Amino acid sequence: MRPVDELNVTRKKMTKFAGIMIAVFALTIGYFQLFINDVNQSINSVDSVGHGDVDTLKLALNSWRTNYEAKGGSPEILKFSLGYSKVLSKQLTQARGQLQFNLKSGELVFQAKGFDAGEYDLWLFDNLEGSVLPEAGDKTLHLGRFTAAGGKGRLETTLERSRLLGFNMDTVIVSKAGENPVDNVFIAGTPDLMLKLYYADKPWLTTAMGDFKNTGADKGFPFEFLLPKAAQAHTRSDLTPVLGSLVAKGRHIFHNETFAGNGRTCGTCHRADNNFTLDPNYIMSLPPTDPLFVAETNPALAELENPVLMRKHGLILTNVDGPNVDIFRSVPHTLALSTTIAKETIAAGGEFAEDEDFAHATGWSGDGAPGSGSLREFTEGAIKQHMPKTMNRIAGSDFRLPSDAELDAIEAYLLSLGRSKDYPVYQISFHDPLVESGKVLFDTKTNPVVDGEPAYGQTANCNGCHQNAGGRSSSTKANPTRNTGVENMKIHPARLLVPDMAYDGGFGVTESACGPHRDQVCYGDGRFNTPPLIEAADTPPFFHNNAVSTLEEAIAAYNSEAFNASPGSLSKDKDRSVKLDSTQVVALASFLRTLNALENIRQSDKLDNQAKRISNNATARELAKLGRKENQDAIRVLKEGVLGTNWKAVQKLEKAEYYQRLALLAPVKAMRNRILSLALDQKEQARALIATCDPSAVPEPTVVVPPADMLYSCSEIGL
Numbered sequence: 001m002r003p004v005d006e007l008n009v010t011r012k013k014m015t016k017f018a019g020i021m022i023a024v025f026a027l028t029i030g031y032f033q034l035f036i037n038d039v040n041q042s043i044n045s046v047d048s049v050g051h052g053d054v055d056t057l058k059l060a061l062n063s064w065r066t067n068y069e070a071k072g073g074s075p076e077i078l079k080f081s082l083g084y085s086k087v088l089s090k091q092l093t094q095a096r097g098q099l100q101f102n103l104k105s106g107e108l109v110f111q112a113k114g115f116d117a118g119e120y121d122l123w124l125f126d127n128l129e130g131s132v133l134p135e136a137g138d139k140t141l142h143l144g145r146f147t148a149a150g151g152k153g154r155l156e157t158t159l160e161r162s163r164l165l166g167f168n169m170d171t172v173i174v175s176k177a178g179e180n181p182v183d184n185v186f187i188a189g190t191p192d193l194m195l196k197l198y199y200a201d202k203p204w205l206t207t208a209m210g211d212f213k214n215t216g217a218d219k220g221f222p223f224e225f226l227l228p229k230a231a232q233a234h235t236r237s238d239l240t241p242v243l244g245s246l247v248a249k250g251r252h253i254f255h256n257e258t259f260a261g262n263g264r265t266c267g268t269c270h271r272a273d274n275n276f277t278l279d280p281n282y283i284m285s286l287p288p289t290d291p292l293f294v295a296e297t298n299p300a301l302a303e304l305e306n307p308v309l310m311r312k313h314g315l316i317l318t319n320v321d322g323p324n325v326d327i328f329r330s331v332p333h334t335l336a337l338s339t340t341i342a343k344e345t346i347a348a349g350g351e352f353a354e355d356e357d358f359a360h361a362t363g364w365s366g367d368g369a370p371g372s373g374s375l376r377e378f379t380e381g382a383i384k385q386h387m388p389k390t391m392n393r394i395a396g397s398d399f400r401l402p403s404d405a406e407l408d409a410i411e412a413y414l415l416s417l418g419r420s421k422d423y424p425v426y427q428i429s430f431h432d433p434l435v436e437s438g439k440v441l442f443d444t445k446t447n448p449v450v451d452g453e454p455a456y457g458q459t460a461n462c463n464g465c466h467q468n469a470g471g472r473s474s475s476t477k478a479n480p481t482r483n484t485g486v487e488n489m490k491i492h493p494a495r496l497l498v499p500d501m502a503y504d505g506g507f508g509v510t511e512s513a514c515g516p517h518r519d520q521v522c523y524g525d526g527r528f529n530t531p532p533l534i535e536a537a538d539t540p541p542f543f544h545n546n547a548v549s550t551l552e553e554a555i556a557a558y559n560s561e562a563f564n565a566s567p568g569s570l571s572k573d574k575d576r577s578v579k580l581d582s583t584q585v586v587a588l589a590s591f592l593r594t595l596n597a598l599e600n601i602r603q604s605d606k607l608d609n610q611a612k613r614i615s616n617n618a619t620a621r622e623l624a625k626l627g628r629k630e631n632q633d634a635i636r637v638l639k640e641g642v643l644g645t646n647w648k649a650v651q652k653l654e655k656a657e658y659y660q661r662l663a664l665l666a667p668v669k670a671m672r673n674r675i676l677s678l679a680l681d682q683k684e685q686a687r688a689l690i691a692t693c694d695p696s697a698v699p700e701p702t703v704v705v706p707p708a709d710m711l712y713s714c715s716e717i718g719l
Contacts (some may be wrong), residue, residue, distance in 0.1 A: 018552040032488070034205050041099035050626060051272060052247040053606065054240055059420035060338030062709070064194040067342045067478070069519045071356070073200070074105050081359055082172060082189030086381040087401060088134065089185050092207040092322050094509065096357045097187060101159075101173055103223045108143065110155040115148035119177035120186065122146065122155055127170040130191065133401045139167060145177055161223060170404055170513035174543040190404075192359065193411040214467070216557070243412065249411025249412070253406055261387030261399035262301060265289040266379070266410070269316060269331045269386070273629055275538045277333040278416065279546075280314045300390045305496065313494045313546050319385060320368060327504050328494065329364050333417030333539045336532050339710075340471035342478040343373060349476045354508070364544035365506040366529045375408050375414060422470035422690060422713045423534060423595060426500035426538070426699040428689045428719065430594060432645040438591030441584055442466075444702045445474060446574055451569035458560070459702075460588055461576045462533075466567075467706055469595055472661040474704040481507055483526035485566030486543045487514045494545065504545060516562075526567070532663070537589075537596040537637040550640075552589045555580075590645050593637045594690060600634035601653070602717055603627075608660070608680055612673045620672060621664055627676075631683065649689040656682035684718065693719035 024249045026645035045692040073079045082097035095114040102108070106497040126139035134140075146155035153551050169500055173188045220669050262688065265349055268291050270276040278292075285291060295305040306328065309315040315328040341360040344350030358373030359365065380401065384412035388398035402410070406450035444459035465482060467474040485502055495501050503514035507523025514522035528544050541547070551673055569576045580588070609629030614620040635653050659679035666672035693714035699705050 036339055042456060049247045049561060050251050052251055052413050054243045055245060056245060056338060056420040057243050057416040060415040061194060061197050065198055071345060077102055080191055080195060081190055081357060082174060082187045084370055085188045087384050088188045095401045097174060106159040108157050108159055110151035114151055115153050117149050117261050119145055119147050121175050121177050123181045124169060125171040125173060126168045127404060134397050136182060139222060141167060174541045183202035189372040192374040193408045233254055246409050247416045250409035251521045254413050259383050259387055259400050262294045262389050268292050273418050274334050276335055277539050277542060278314050278331040280335045283311055283314060298617055303391055309494055315494055316545060321509050325502055326419055327502055329544050332364055333535060334414055335535050338415045338420050340479045340532055343463055344476045344478040344480055361529055361657055364528050366481040366505050370378050376411050377412050396531055419587055421710055421712045422468035423717060425468045425693060426703050427697040428691050429712060434587050437604050438587035441588055442591055445704060460580060462576050464576060465530045466533050469533045473529050477706060480530045481527040481564050482530060482568040485562035486547060487564045488516055489547055490516045492545060492547055534595050534599050535591045538633050552585055555588050555671060557584050572599035590641050593641045594646060596637045597634040598717060600630045601687055604630035604684060608676045612676055615669055624663050629658060631657050631660060649686040652682045652686035687718050691719055
């Protein structure tokens with residue numbers, strides 16, 4: 001660059017900066033006294049929920065309640081699963097168990113399957129020593145012994161109330177008969193936060209949150225005191241403050257707590273400023289001292305990651321098929337988890353009975369969590385896998401396990417992130433015709449039949465698994481796991497770098513065949529979770545292995561032989577094959593990009609409004625910064641569509657981003673709020689330029705409409 005050009009560029013930058021500062025200075029006049037007041041209010045740090053939302057958590061509980069009761073749970077019957085725990089179990093096993101306890105009669109039934117022949121003991125643990133790890137100082141109670149034969153076992157007993165007084169059911173453990181359960185855990189399970197909150201709103205619970213104080217509640221439920229500590233909440237008070245505190249605490253732990261490990265936190269991979277995921281471009285922006293790179297900087301952790309796969313393809317070592325099988329997966333975002341963690345059931349039309357063994361659909365293959373498969377236990381496994389000081393991964397020396405209270409808080413935060421419902425796609429009309437045509441392709445379920453043959457190219461067959469662009473099946477209303485042939489694509493970019501990289505078999509650990517020619521050993525039945533698509537444009541690369549880079553490439557993958565020859569293309573004996581031309585791929589991508597932008601705007605508004613309510617300057621600026629990032633994401637996903645759809649809306653969003661940038665410089669709350677209000681107004685105008693929403697719209701006959709409680713109303717999405 002010539003010196004004169006450099007001078008011109010510098011002048012332009014200085015002029016732009018001066019303009020911003022003049023605007024801020026002009027707004028400063030008259031705010032000096034307010035500044036003094038704000039300084040006084042900013043002395044103490046203020047907790048915030050950030051991207052978290054208490055209402056989202058409440059709706060997650062409502063959805064969980066429906067699913068729990070559909071599977072036999074009730075205010076009287078406590079149910080949860082047990083399984084192999086990456087943290088607690090002494091050996092890898094596929095054995096699983098289901099515990100059912102009647103809080104009224106004391107009757108307990110435990111059913112085991114996948115067990116080797118022999119005798120086993122069932123134990124109750126009350127964790128007194130702080131962590132979830134069974135320790136010598138914990139209270140234990142032997143519940144009984146059962147015999148397994150033919151892979152199955154069963155224990156039925158009636159517990160005596162007098163034996164259980166003073167106990168909380170924190171963990172249930174199975175050990176081999178005669179072995180010390182503290183040191184020889186076979187399988188384990190723990191009641192998760194949803195169970196605790198579910199029983200917290202029952203009228204026969206009258207004790208305080210977090211305390212054990214049996215007040216002799218309704219004598220019809222004499223075993224209520226056995227419930228986990230967090231479930232003992234006074235039901236006559238509003239749980240909102242309790243949930244808000246849990247979410248704020250969980251946010252702090254998620255992004256700051258290292259659990260005495262290698263310096264990583266949960267937020268090291270799930271970045272709040274990158275849609276709670278990682279991608280190669282973001283990784284390139286990090287300094288070499290970032291804890292993500294401990295495998296490069298700490299010789300003791302050289303095998304914790306493959307630095308080349310992580311930096312070039314954003315892949316993380318997971319060992320989901322056992323400690324001796326290195327499986328590399330992308331980092332799934334944690335947005336809208338409350339809409340996608342419910343597993344399909346046979347009763348609701350699901351196809352795979354084994355899915356019901358898991359409490360939640362977690363990880364990329366739906367079986368990512370140890371133990372009962374709950375989100376809570378996913379956290380335990382992640383700490384051991386990704387945060388140890390050495391590859392020995394010994395709890396207590398290489399890392400510390402979280403306490404029950406910490407696990408509750410993290411789960412609350414995760415379930416409060418992103419959407420709690422899906423968008424009412426059939427009620428939305430997009431002003432851009434390309435986007436609207438993409439919506440029609442997306443929302444039409446199954447290929448129409450003409451003269452007895454399927455007519456391809458008239459639908460993308462998306463709505464069956466991604467109803468309303470979410471991650472729920474239009475049939476089962478839960479998260480489907482399907483084999484869509486992704487692992488059988490002809491070129492896996494990461495495998496070009498590491499040719500002997502293990503193939504990922506997805507759900508389960510049964511040996512099977514993978515690869516383009518189905519001649520490579522893998523473990524699993526090929527099924528992977530169905531991710532929500534509303535956030536898709538924001539979270540590239542795509543699929544569990546980051547096989548493709550762009551949204552358009554991900555859509556085109558469903559035109560491939562890998563998908564059209566996969567079991568997923570013939571779900572329930574219906575032809576779901578996809579054959580789209582390039583213009584249809586672009587239309588679908590434009591639709592998904594626009595939906596993503598609408599969600600970005602909604603999230604940006606929530607963060608800006610949260611920032612307006614906060615008096616603490618530092619906290620308010622942090623929230624405003626996150627709100628600006630969401631708006632920048634909306635601008636980016638729309639611009640990446642290239643064809644210029646919604647260009648007028650983009651201009652409004654860019655004006656809003658300008659105001660958001662100014663708000664970060666404002667020294668006082670009143671000034672910041674005034675500027676944020678200007679940004680909010682611009683975003684509202686942008687939304688109106690993108691689409692309208694008609695709550696009285698009648699869906700097309702090919703559109704399957706879910707229950708109303710699964711969809712946002714038009715007003716809830718700002719349309």
